[in-house]
Amino acid sequence: MKKLVFIGAGSMAEAIMAGIIENKLINREQIWMTNRNNQQKLDHLKKTYGVNGSYNYEELFTDVEAVILAMKPKDAVAAIGEIKSFLNKEILVISVLAGVSIETIEAAAGKQLAVIRTMPNTSAAINQSATAIAVNDRVTRSQKQLAKDLFETVGFTAFVNEEQLDAVTGISGSGPAYIYYLVEAVEKSAAEIGLEPKLAKDLFIQTLLGAASMLASSEKSPEQLRMEVTSPGGTTEAGISMLQKHEVQKAFISCIKAATAHSEQMGKALSLELTVTKQP
Numbered sequence: 001m002k003k004l005v006f007i008g009a010g011s012m013a014e015a016i017m018a019g020i021i022e023n024k025l026i027n028r029e030q031i032w033m034t035n036r037n038n039q040q041k042l043d044h045l046k047k048t049y050g051v052n053g054s055y056n057y058e059e060l061f062t063d064v065e066a067v068i069l070a071m072k073p074k075d076a077v078a079a080i081g082e083i084k085s086f087l088n089k090e091i092l093v094i095s096v097l098a099g100v101s102i103e104t105i106e107a108a109a110g111k112q113l114a115v116i117r118t119m120p121n122t123s124a125a126i127n128q129s130a131t132a133i134a135v136n137d138r139v140t141r142s143q144k145q146l147a148k149d150l151f152e153t154v155g156f157t158a159f160v161n162e163e164q165l166d167a168v169t170g171i172s173g174s175g176p177a178y179i180y181y182l183v184e185a186v187e188k189s190a191a192e193i194g195l196e197p198k199l200a201k202d203l204f205i206q207t208l209l210g211a212a213s214m215l216a217s218s219e220k221s222p223e224q225l226r227m228e229v230t231s232p233g234g235t236t237e238a239g240i241s242m243l244q245k246h247e248v249q250k251a252f253i254s255c256i257k258a259a260t261a262h263s264e265q266m267g268k269a270l271s272l273e274l275t276v277t278k279q280p
């Protein structure tokens with residue numbers, strides 16, 4: 001690896017960069033970061049991780065092997081526009097942007113590029129991301145391997161078709177928030193059932209970890225595992241019957257579908273924005 005440049009230095013960029021450094025995949029001196037105008041953040045990243053920060057594109061793009069696009073989707077077209085003259089087919093472009101298609105990235109750059117589109121999640125900050133990766137046909141085998149190696153430093157990876165990335169976003173990109181929302185409910189219930197919120201949270205976190213490990217290691221289906229907890233006429237049955245009454249499973253399915261649909265819509269809106277901008 002010659003040089004890896006992050007365009008955008010927010011929470012996702014920091015989490016991925018920290019994983020790469022911790023796993024010694026690339027030397028910290030080979031990692032460069034830039035953002036829109038937050039010099040303080042670049043100074044902080046330099047001090048904390050020993051990476052380089054710069055606003056000078058000539059400097060950033062000298063000997064670059066790969067760039068990681070890590071700005072908000074709404075800023076993507078402008079950000080790619082600023083760097084497009086430095087991009088070419090030899091530089092691998094890796095995107096972590098939700099809903100921004102490979103086609104849109106190439107259209108914003110005005111040229112064909114080797115693009116890898118990924119969907120990680122915020123658990124990358126503790127090397128526990130679930131990252132799906134899609135590639136276009138200009139990506140070489142070694143570039144594909146590089147992307148896999150990079151994202152394996154922050155957790156699990158799987159290759160998918162680009163069309164599947166909206167669904168991945170609905171499940172695992174946004175997924176951590178669904179679990180946090182559930183834990184908020186546990187905390188809210190604590191006082192009413194006579195437990196300290198902190199203790200309720202700690203008990204539930206261990207319950208989540210245990211259940212996640214069971215799901216990952218057991219041959220049994222989630223339904224079978226649920227039935228093993230549920231004694232006839234017992235406490236779990238009483239609890240689950242309330243979830244059924246409130247149609248929680250149905251609500252959860254709607255939640256995943258809404259997030260997936262929103263990812264699709266964001267992609268279409270950006271693509272349309274580009275088409276309109278390019279009209280003479």
Ligand SMILES: NC(=O)C1=CN([C@@H]2O[C@H](COP(=O)(O)OP(=O)(O)OC[C@H]3O[C@@H](n4cnc5c(N)ncnc54)[C@H](OP(=O)(O)O)[C@@H]3O)[C@@H](O)[C@H]2O)C=CC1
Nearest residue numbers: 008009010011012035036037038071072073075079097098
């Ligand atoms: N948060 C999440 O759970 C997940 C997010 N993603 C995706 O990751 C991406 C980044 O999200 P997140 O890290 O939360 O965002 P942040 O808001 O934390 O960071 C965005 C960064 O982009 C920079 N930026 C904006 N415009 C430009 C530009 N023109 N040139 C260079 N840098 C620019 C900002 O700079 P400045 O501070 O100077 O404005 C900032 O450093 C998003 O596209 C999101 O869809 C993917 C998976 C999960």
Ligand SMILES: O=C(O)[C@@H]1CCC=N1
Nearest residue numbers: 098121169173174175
């Ligand atoms: O909410 C979002 O749009 C981003 C993408 C996936 C998780 N967070």
